[in-house]
Amino acid sequence: MLHEKIKAFMKERGIKQSFLKEKLGMTASTCSALLNGNRGISAEEYFKICDSLKVPLNYFKDDKDGE
Template sequence: MKGSDIKKYLIENGIKQSYLSEKTGIPSPILNMILNDNRKIEANEYMRICDALGVPLEQFKPDKAKKLLVR
């Protein structure tokens, strides 16, 4: 998964990074680095982001990984 995919989702749904930072407890500078693909996302951060956005963990997996899950 890439942080830029999460960033795209935020933009498409009108969700501010500051809101996500507040809901997840991830500091804004760290979240910004994740969303701009300047820092790898840790598993616990990814789970908190998905939880805050109300989306399944599979939401931001690459298409190839999604296809493997379906089979």
């Protein structure tokens, strides 16, 4: 799932949740819910996530996932 790929990417690179929450302008609890799959990721948030992590928009997408 998308949130798992983002979370794994961040963990592998030592990127803290606080970095992403600042970039997205959201609270720690909202960012946590997003990364744990308890909340959906809007298109705008996805664009900001990719921009913040400096990856292309299709980086976390996998056609096999159906996402």
